[in-house]
Amino acid sequence: MTQPFELPPFYLPHPARLNPHVEQARAHSAAWAREMGMLEGSGVWERADLDAHDYGLLCACTHPDCDGPALSLVTDWYVWVFFFDDHFLEKFKRTRDRRGGRAHLDRLPLFMPADPAAPVPAPENPVEAGLADLWARTVPAMSADWRRRFALATENLLNESLWELSNIDEGRIANPVEYIEMRRKVGGAPWSAGLVEYATAEVPAAVAGTRPLRVLMETFSDAVHLRNDLFSYQREVEDEGELSNGVLVLETFFGCTTQEAADTVNDVLTSRLHQFEHTALTEVPALALDKGLAPDQVAAVTAYAKGLQDWQSGGHEWHLRSSRYMNGGARRTGPWAGGAGTSAADVRGLLAASGAGRLRAHTHVPYRKVGPSLIPDIRMPFPLELSPHLDGARGDLAAWCHRTGILAEGVWDEDKLAAYDLALCSAGIDPDATPEALCLSARWLAWGTYGDDYYPLVYGHRRDLAAARLTTARLSDCMPVAGEPVPAPANAMERGLADLWARTTAAMTTEARTTLKSAVNAMTESWLWELANQAQHRVPDPVDYLEMRRRTFGSDLTLSLCRMGHGPAVPPEVYRSGPVRSLENAAVDFACLLNDVFSYQKEIEYEGEIHNAILVVQNFFGCDYPRALGVVHDLMSRRLDQFEHVVDHELPVLYEDLALAGPARAVMDGYVADLRNWMAGILNWHRAVDRYKAEWLAGRVHGFLPDRSPARPVLA
Numbered sequence: 001m002t003q004p005f006e007l008p009p010f011y012l013p014h015p016a017r018l019n020p021h022v023e024q025a026r027a028h029s030a031a032w033a034r035e036m037g038m039l040e041g042s043g044v045w046e047r048a049d050l051d052a053h054d055y056g057l058l059c060a061c062t063h064p065d066c067d068g069p070a071l072s073l074v075t076d077w078y079v080w081v082f083f084f085d086d087h088f089l090e091k092f093k094r095t096r097d098r099r100g101g102r103a104h105l106d107r108l109p110l111f112m113p114a115d116p117a118a119p120v121p122a123p124e125n126p127v128e129a130g131l132a133d134l135w136a137r138t139v140p141a142m143s144a145d146w147r148r149r150f151a152l153a154t155e156n157l158l159n160e161s162l163w164e165l166s167n168i169d170e171g172r173i174a175n176p177v178e179y180i181e182m183r184r185k186v187g188g189a190p191w192s193a194g195l196v197e198y199a200t201a202e203v204p205a206a207v208a209g210t211r212p213l214r215v216l217m218e219t220f221s222d223a224v225h226l227r228n229d230l231f232s233y234q235r236e237v238e239d240e241g242e243l244s245n246g247v248l249v250l251e252t253f254f255g256c257t258t259q260e261a262a263d264t265v266n267d268v269l270t271s272r273l274h275q276f277e278h279t280a281l282t283e284v285p286a287l288a289l290d291k292g293l294a295p296d297q298v299a300a301v302t303a304y305a306k307g308l309q310d311w312q313s314g315g316h317e318w319h320l321r322s323s324r325y326m327n328g329g330a331r332r333t334g335p336w337a338g339g340a341g342t343s344a345a346d347v348r349g350l351l352a353a354s355g356a357g358r359l360r361a362h363t364h365v366p367y368r369k370v371g372p373s374l375i376p377d378i379r380m381p382f383p384l385e386l387s388p389h390l391d392g393a394r395g396d397l398a399a400w401c402h403r404t405g406i407l408a409e410g411v412w413d414e415d416k417l418a419a420y421d422l423a424l425c426s427a428g429i430d431p432d433a434t435p436e437a438l439c440l441s442a443r444w445l446a447w448g449t450y451g452d453d454y455y456p457l458v459y460g461h462r463r464d465l466a467a468a469r470l471t472t473a474r475l476s477d478c479m480p481v482a483g484e485p486v487p488a489p490a491n492a493m494e495r496g497l498a499d500l501w502a503r504t505t506a507a508m509t510t511e512a513r514t515t516l517k518s519a520v521n522a523m524t525e526s527w528l529w530e531l532a533n534q535a536q537h538r539v540p541d542p543v544d545y546l547e548m549r550r551r552t553f554g555s556d557l558t559l560s561l562c563r564m565g566h567g568p569a570v571p572p573e574v575y576r577s578g579p580v581r582s583l584e585n586a587a588v589d590f591a592c593l594l595n596d597v598f599s600y601q602k603e604i605e606y607e608g609e610i611h612n613a614i615l616v617v618q619n620f621f622g623c624d625y626p627r628a629l630g631v632v633h634d635l636m637s638r639r640l641d642q643f644e645h646v647v648d649h650e651l652p653v654l655y656e657d658l659a660l661a662g663p664a665r666a667v668m669d670g671y672v673a674d675l676r677n678w679m680a681g682i683l684n685w686h687r688a689v690d691r692y693k694a695e696w697l698a699g700r701v702h703g704f705l706p707d708r709s710p711a712r713p714v715l716a
Contacts, residue, residue, distance in 0.1 A: 003326055004234055005247075005259040008266040010227070011273055014309055016317035019060035021068035026056030028072040029079045036133065037126040038083045044090055045083065052323040055079050061314030062192075063307070066199040073137060074195050080130040081157070081188055087127055088161050089240065098162065102657060105158050111135055112151045114144070142198065145205040150194040156185040159578070170649065172243065175638035177589060178582065179249045180222060180543055185578070186244065187228070189221030193308060200307035201300035207291055211529070212283035213301070215544065219276035220308040222543060224315055226269040230262055231325035253634070268542070271620065273312070274358055275541040280305050282536075290469075360619050361539045366608030370625060371601030372694035376633045378594065379640060382676040384684050385431035386424075389438050393423035396439040397446055404499065405492035406446070410708035411454050416700075419690035422446045428681020430674075440503055444561065447496045448523065448554045454493065455527040456607070457704070460534045468531050472524045479517045482510050504561075512564075519556035526551035530611050539610050539619040546589065552611065553595065555588040562674045569664045570671075577658075579650035586643040587675045591682045593636045597629065598692040606702045640679075647672055 019025075030050060033039055039047050059075040066074070092101035104127075111120050111131040116139045123129035139147050174182065184190055197203055207213055229236075229246035236242035246268075251261035284305065288298050320327050387393070401407050401417055426433070426441040433441060459468040477487050478497045489495040497520075505513045526548055533540055540548070550556070563575070574580055596603075596613040603609035613635075617628035651672075655665055690696035 003328055004238065005262045007230060007327070008263050010266065010316060011270040012313055012316055014313045016061050016313040017064035017310070019064045019066065019071055021071045022056055022060035024068045025059055025071045025075040026054070029056055029075045032076050032133075033079050033083070036080075036130045038079070038130065042083075042087075042126055044087045050079070053082065054318070054322055055082065057321060058315070058318040061317045062311040063196070063199045064310055064314065070199050073134075074199055076130075077134055077138075077195055080127070080134060081191070083130065084127050084158070085161075087125075092161075093240075101162055105162065108158055109151070109155055112154060114147060114151070116140060116147075138198065143202060143205070145208065146194070146197060146202050149208065150191070153188075153191040153194055157188045157191050159185075161186055172645070173252045174244065174249055175635065175642055176249055176253055177546060177635065177639065178586070178642055179244070179246060181582075181585065182578070183225045183244065183246070184218065184221045187221065187225040189224040190217055192224065192311065193217045193220060196307040196311060197304060201303040203304050204293065204297045204300060206297075207287060207293065207301065210287055210291075211525075212279055212287045215279045215283070216276060216305060216308060218547075219272045219279065219544075220311065222272040223269050223276070223312055226265050226272070227312075227316060227319065230265055230269075231319040231327060233258075233262070234326040235324065253638070267620070271541045272543060274361075275544055276308070278538075282532075360622065361541075362537055364537070364539050364610060364615070364619065366610070367605060370605050371697070373598060373601040373692060374626065374629055375597065376629065378597075378633075378683060379637060380680055380683050381640075381644070382680045384428060384680045385677065386684075387427040387431045387433055387438050389433070389435040390423060390427040392435055393426060393438045393442045394421070397423050397442045400439075400443050400496075400499075401446060404496040406450050406496060408708060409454075409492050410704040411457055412450060413705055413708065417446075419696055420446075420449065421685070421689045422449060424688060425681060425685035428684045429678045431677060431681075440500070441561070443496070444500055444504075444557070447493070447500060448557065450496070451493055451524065451527065452552070455531060456534065456609070460531050463535045465528065465531055465535060468528055472521075472528060475524050476517070476521050479505075479513075479520060481513045481517055516557075516560050519554075519560040522551045522556045523554045533610060537610075540616060542616050542620050545611070545613065545616045546592075549592045549596075549611070549613070550585070550588050553588065553592045555584075555592070558588075558678070559584055562671065562678070569661075569667045571658070571660075571664070574654070574658060574660065574664070574668065577654055579646055579654045582650065583643060583646040583672070583675070586639045586646065587679055589639045590636055590643065590679055593632055593639070594683060594686060597632060597636070598686040600625075600629075601694060602692055602697055606697055606700075643675070643679075 030047065033045075033050055034047075039045055039050065055078045056075050059071055059078055063071055063074055088101065088104070091097070092104065107121070107124075107128065108131060111123070111128055112135050113120060116136065120132050120135075121128075123132055142150070203213060226246050233245055233247045236245050237248050246265045247258065247261045250256070250264050251258055254261065254264070256264075284301060287293075288301065293301070319325050398414070398417060401412070406412055407414060407417065422445040423438075423442040425445055426438055430438060430441050455468060459465065459471075471493070474487060474490070474494060475497055477484075478489070478494050479501045480486055486498060487494070489498050505516065508516070529548055530552060593613050600612055600614050603612050604615060609615075613632050614625065614628045617623070617631045618625065621628070621631070623631075651668065654660075655668075660668075686692065
């Protein structure tokens with residue numbers, strides 16, 4: 001069969017290696033699969049299928065250094081997960097049996113108890129039998145923290161199969177951001193990362209949830225999945241009618257040829273591998289120092305990172321050899337083609353495939369004249385409502401900014417505050433608020449916007465990351481959860497946050513305060529990520545940018561404040577569900593990209609900023625401003641479409657799946673209305689205020705204000 005596109009040259013700087021226990025793993029996995037009922041008589045696989053797929057080779061390539069028993073166990077896990085995927089395809093995807101698929105998935109977590117000694121149900125099919133056996137054999141060697149993380153990754157992998165099934169039913173192809181997020185769950189690479197820990201070293205619990213370790217896992221996941229999409233396009237899209245494939249997603253989004261889409265997928269894959277290397281070499285060592293990791297803990301993290309790296313090269317080699325995939329014309333990477341490591345020595349090909357993009361990321365020229373910002377026609381299907389208490393909130397905000405000192409540190413003055421009119425934003429996003437609640441909302445917006453301006457101006461130009469980290473830590477201390485002592489405020493940001501915290505959390509439970517504090521910390525810590533990129537003069541990777549943009553924009557804080565008062569009517573699992581997270585992320589991404597469109601001139605021309613989606617797209621594609629703006633505008637529109645799709649199609653199914661009662665559904669309807677108001681209010685604010693307008697920008701000083709004392713970082 002003719003291939004639909006030519007496989008592109010892949011960036012693989014490390015050669016694949018083969019575990020010497022490969023034959024042992026092959027023999028063991030075949031016997032195990034037959035014992036579990038996965039072969040003859042299963043209606044899914046015959047022995048010939050298992051031999052052709054060669055999961056023993058996959059695991060021997062991706063885990064080259066573990067011993068024989070560990071390799072056999074890991075191989076059994078992969079046999080199980082691929083059998084689950086093919087079993088779900090035959091039993092539920094091809095028949096469009098969503099109800100049966102839901103019932104099948106609901107039983108599987110029962111076979112992964114947190115307590116290994118807890119009883120499990122009697123298995124009713126090979127998937128359940130395999131999972132019960134594997135869980136019992138694996139978890140005794142791992143900590144409770146690993147068991148929790150791996151069980152969650154497994155549940156995500158299983159449950160998001162319903163998302164794929166729903167998209168097939170609707171004939172719907174995801175947008176690029178949605179696809180990357182959902183592919184991580186349904187594609188299983190976070191799950192694979194858990195098995196890398198089993199085969200190498202378990203990540204210390206103290207750092208398992210930090211940004212550097214999260215980015216290592218996510219970049220690993222994205223690269224694994226995008227590589228798989230290139231090799232599996234022919235089987236999935238042309239044979240199975242699958243819609244969850246990155247090549248098809250970009251082909252649809254850009255309206256381009258299949259070859260062009262495949263080449264772009266490979267460019268994203270390369271960028272994610274560059275991000276992996278950047279994180280491993282810069283952020284992970286800094287994390288080890290910051291957390292004071294012991295030598296054995298540093299060694300564990302290093303072994304884990306190397307294990308993820310080995311998986312990339314080994315997974316590629318397996319794709320070249322497995323009958324499961326389209327692999328004609330692909331370049332080999334491992335020790336079986338022309339001698340060990342020959343492809344890794346192809347420096348010319350390596351640089352040709354990746355050098356230009358990496359170079360562009362560090363050669364952006366700041367302060368170029370680009371304005372005025374081009375504003376496209378932005379669709380907004382939700383009506384704007386404004387609070388009748390707007391004027392009162394404006395007066396209150398000005399007085400509050402004077403009291404806290406926000407207007408006295410050389411960053412803002414009265415003219416800037418008036419030009420930003422943050423009370424107008426609050427009046428649009430919360431039109432039904434009481435006068436007191438509206439004033440509090442405007443103060444939170446002012447504090448967050450001030451901090452966003454303050455960090456790059458005070459710390460960015462000085463490259464003073466140490467002082468910025470100290471400031472961030474002190475801000476966290478201004479938010480006591482259970483009566484902890486609070487440091488005496490030393491500047492406007494601390495005074496403002498201490499006041500906001502006391503007013504907002506007075507009636508909150510400890511759990512609610514913890515959630516809100518985590519949201520504020522996520523925002524302030526993301527500003528450190530921006531400063532690090534600024535110090536390295538590095539335009540971010542597109543995926544990393546979009547995900548961190550939610551944090552720099554304060555979306556976790558916004559969503560926490562939106563949920564205040566929802567109470568116990570809405571179970572926590574609703575907020576943790578895929579559809580609700582998808583709803584929230586779509587709304588937040590629309591607002592973040594909207595801000596980048598309006599702020600382009602302000603940030604690029606006047607502030608020398610590198611954190612703007614349009615610039616990120618320009619850098620990634622090597623294109624001009626209008627072309628990059630078109631891509632960002634299209635993505636905004638698709639994210640808004642997705643918000644509406646989730647409301648109309650996914651939330652009703654979620655409510656039915658979780659048997660959500662009437663009061664909880666009413667609360668969620670109100671939450672959807674809040675998010676609609678939020679998007680409409682933010683768009684109205686951007687259109688109305690002077691903050692982003694060329695005429696106002698041209699008349700302003702964009703460094704420290706000449707009539708104010710320069711702000712000083714807190715050093716003690």
